[in-house]
Amino acid sequence: MKPAPFIRHVPRTVGEAVRILGEVAGQDGRVLAGGQSLVPIMAFRLARPAHLVDINEIEELGRIRNDGAMLSIGALVRHRAFHKPVVPGPFGAMLAQVARHIAHYPIRTRGTFCGSIAHADPASEWCLVAATLEATMVAESTRGARSIAAKDFFQGIMTTALKEDELLTEVRLPLPPGDTKFGFNEFSRRAGDFAMAAALAAFRLQGGKIVEARIGVGGAEARPRRIAEAEAALHGQAPSDKAFRAAAAVAATAIEPLEDHQTDAAYRRDLVRAVVRRALEQAAS
Numbered sequence: 636m637k638p639a640p641f642i643r644h645v646p647r648t649v650g651e652a653v654r655i656l657g658e659v660a661g662q663d664g665r666v667l668a669g670g671q672s673l674v675p676i677m678a679f680r681l682a683r684p685a686h687l688v689d690i691n692e693i694e695e696l697g698r699i700r701n702d703g704a705m706l707s708i709g710a711l712v713r714h715r716a717f718h719k720p721v722v723p724g725p726f727g728a729m730l731a732q733v734a735r736h737i738a739h740y741p742i743r744t745r746g747t748f749c750g751s752i753a754h755a756d757p758a759s760e761w762c763l764v765a766a767t768l769e770a771t772m773v774a775e776s777t778r779g780a781r782s783i784a785a786k787d788f789f790q791g792i793m794t795t796a797l798k799e800d801e802l803l804t805e806v807r808l809p810l811p812p813g814d815t816k817f818g819f820n821e822f823s824r825r826a827g828d829f830a831m832a833a834a835l836a837a838f839r840l841q842g843g844k845i846v847e848a849r850i851g852v853g854g855a856e857a858r859p860r861r862i863a864e865a866e867a868a869l870h871g872q873a874p875s876d877k878a879f880r881a882a883a884a885v886a887a888t889a890i891e892p893l894e895d896h897q898t899d900a901a902y903r904r905d906l907v908r909a910v911v912r913r914a915l916e917q918a919a920s
Contacts, residue, residue, distance in 0.1 A: 638677035643667075643687045649775060652690050653802050657777040659686035660800035666690060668710055671738070671746035672754045688802075696804060706808045710750075714743035726810065729817035733760045733835075736819075739827045752788075753803045755795045757893065758829040758854040760821070762789060766859040767835045767851025770808050774801040782807075789858040815839055815847075818918030820910045821854065830854040831898060832906035834886075836914035838869065845869045850882065850911060855890050855903045862886045865911065874919040883912035 644659070646652040656664060664686035665673060676682045690696060690710060697711040699721055706722060717734035720727025737743055737751075737760050751761040752772065764770070765785045772783045774797055788796050797803060821833030832855040838848040848869040853859035865886035872878040892903035 636678050636680060638674075639680055639683040641677075641684055641687050643689055645689045645692055647692050649693060649695065649802070649804060652688055652693060653775050653777055653800075655686075656688050656802055657800045659688065662686055664688060664799075666753075666802055668750045669713065669746035670750075671742050672750065672756070690802070701810070704810055706810055708748050708806045708808065710747065710802070710804050712748050714746050714748065714751075717748075718743070722810070724813050725815060725817050729819060729835075730764070733764060733819055736760055736821055736830070736833075749803050749806055752806055753795065753797060755789055755791075755793050755858070756829070757792055757857055757859065758831070758833070759859070760830070760833065760853070763833055763835050763851050763853030763859040765789075765806060765808070766853070767837065767849050767861055768808055768811070769861075770806050772797075772803055773805045773807065774798070775804050776801045780804070786860070789860070791857045794858075811837065812839060816918040818914035818916065818920075820913035820917065822906050822910055832903060832910050834907070834910040834914040836911065836918045838918060840874070843873055844871050845874060845878075846871075848882075850886060850915075852886060852890060852907055852911065855892055855907050857891075857893065862889050862911075864889045869915075874915075876916075879912050879915040879919075882915065883908045886911045 644655045662685040665684040667687045667689045696709040698709045700707040714737050717730045720731050748761055751759045770785045772788050783796050815837055818836040821830040823830050833853045835851045838845045848866040850862045850865045865882045868882045868885045887904040887908035892900040
């Protein structure tokens with residue numbers, strides 16, 4: 636099928652983009668960046684925006700900046716930018732590992748980090764990273780810019796705190812201490828499919844004990860989030876199979892699992908138990 640007729644706008648600056656978006660948002664105006672989510676649903680006419688604000692000519696949105704405290708990722712940074720570590724150490728290696736799990740290579744060459752965040756699919760790997768590491772989303776409109784914490788940004792299945800006239804210009808990820816250990820694991824039926832459950836684990840060791848634990852789960856609930864109960868179960872524990880299994884069991888109990896024709900609640904809990912344990916094991920290895 637082909638999309639319904641629309642008017643394409645091509646701004647050259649962020650200011651121009653937010654001005655146009657402010658004018659057309661009320662007519663179901665949409666932002667086009669990578670288009671890997673929007674274009675297919677337009678082709679099936681599940682979405683019929685009258686206007687597209689194509690931001691691909693805004694050069695400043697294609698940058699990744701590291702100020703020593705934050706990694707700022709512009710709205711046009713493609714998934715492929717993370718195929719190699721964008722920062723040294725375990726953090727950069729973790730981002731590269733996560734990127735390799737996103738869909739297929741052709742999609743990664745065009746799709747964008749911020750587009751994935753704005754789309755807010757529960758199975759999105761980048762949404763899981765943002766939620767676990769407490770990213771900040773920067774949204775701009777004709778009213779100015781505002782910062783939105785990840786815990787407030789993701790509100791449900793493909794639902795965010797973005798207003799219809801706001802442009803997500805960048806995502807800011809706090810840079811963790813250099814000795815932070817990371818692990819990531821996801822389960823999908825085939826390589827490149829949407830994850831049915833995914834987990835990101837991070838922690839530091841002090842005196843051989845786990846501190847500053849973070850356990851995030853995605854794909855299993857309506858939105859990605861940290862599982863505070865599982866983090867508490869790890870605090871002060873030495874890395875071990877027993878500790879990891881206990882934390883994974885707590886995570887599986889704490890979620891409110893999605894159900895569909897393929898998976899019931901019990902199966903999703905089993906998946907979460909597995910991916911959390913494997914992510915923790917990877918972090919410790």
